[in-house]
Amino acid sequence: MKPETPPGHIDSFYAATMPPVAVRPPLQGHVQADTCVIGGGLAGLTVARDLAGAGQAVVLLEAQRIAWAASGRNGGFVSPGYAEGIEAIERRVGPDDARALWGLSVAGVEYVRDTIAELDPAGVAPVPGWLKVLRYDDAEGLRRRARIMAEEYDHPRDFWPVERVRETLRTTTYFQGLHDASAFHIHPLNYALALAEDGVRKGAVIHEMSPATRIDRSGGGWVVQTANGSVAARQVVLAVSAYGAGLWRPLERAILPVATYVVASEPMEDRLAEAIRFPGCIGDTRRASDYYRIVGGGRLLWGGRITTRRSEPSHLADSLKRDIRAIYPQLGDFRIEHAWAGLMGYAINKMPIIGRVGDGIWACTGFGGHGLNTTAMGGSLIAAAIANGDDRWRLFSAWGPRWAGGPVGRAATQLVYWKLQVRDRIEERRARRNDRAGA
């Protein structure tokens, strides 16, 4: 029988496999803190945990449940890098800063790895390895990319020829691949719950079901209001991602909400193990890539498709099942046990917005589709800035909050996605034709 979804969470594989956690009481009355963190996703939780660890009085306000949003719904891939490609980052800030930024993204991966090793939380289940595969034939291009990453960013990845990819993933959809041994996958909701628990152990106070409704200047600091209480704090950290609702407009206007979808199948151990012989993360290089992995009990957890439309497609489970069966027809028919959507917050240039955006106001947001390492890195950078004056967040200054264009921006982005998807399909069709001709 399908387990019940805990109150306040959506129906997902993760919510169905999280431990029972009581709601942390909503904020009542007026309290004081050194820092008020708004948003209990991975970004806000990391800031709160690190600040509490540094001896600060921290209050975190979460509108719903901890990691109720993207942080508890994602693919669970923890890998270096950003939503933006390293080439574009290098073009923007030059090779030295690009290398420093890449190093920070690796530090984010290490933060997650070290935290799991330290806390040893139940049900996070890290599994190493990430295989990124091409849906068209380009051995030379992929080798070149691997060389650049190894030589210029000290980040070696193994090149896998077509034969090895197809021996491991039993489909003719893919060509060559790169294997990154430094990446791994986790149960992100259980990881977020462990961060929250450790933050509280270190002294942070967390209030769930407590949406912040406004932020007002008061003396040398700020007062954050909720329906039944308020927090006076010298510093405020905004970590609300795609859910801004009038708290700090310049920041919210810079974030574009983009939806993406995930399904989890029923257990299909032997069939799945035969088709997918790789236990780590798997993804392709499409602009809206398929990403998937095998999770507990021989289930396939599969994510894909992106759109700026907020409404969930009516046949979400069927659509993703069709995508899966187009690649692995040998899986035959199977039941989708959970299907869900999640909202990512993207800045216009696909880089996170990390840093001071007002006197005592900090942003830790805009992590897009690459947030597991970057929320850890961004959260710890902001905590270090507030606690010790660490100014490494300035590396992100090149990408301060810029208006994302509102509804027009959403429509324009959707057009770009469609155009890129069409281009992907054309490249892939050509590759398949050549593959058949060569066979």
Ligand SMILES: Cc1cc2nc3c(=O)[nH]c(=O)nc-3n(C[C@H](O)[C@H](O)[C@H](O)COP(=O)(O)OP(=O)(O)OC[C@H]3O[C@@H](n4cnc5c(N)ncnc54)[C@H](O)[C@@H]3O)c2cc1C
């Ligand atoms: C389906 C999906 C798959 C993904 N897969 C991956 C992946 O495999 N690897 C990867 O690296 N990244 C992935 N991502 C991206 C990653 O999940 C996000 O970048 C990351 O979780 C963002 O964390 P966050 O804390 O910034 O935002 P969120 O997790 O969205 O948290 C924001 C929180 O703020 C709260 N909030 C909003 N307004 C208020 C308010 N007024 N008061 C109080 N609280 C408020 C919300 O309730 C929410 O809990 C994926 C995302 C999605 C949606």
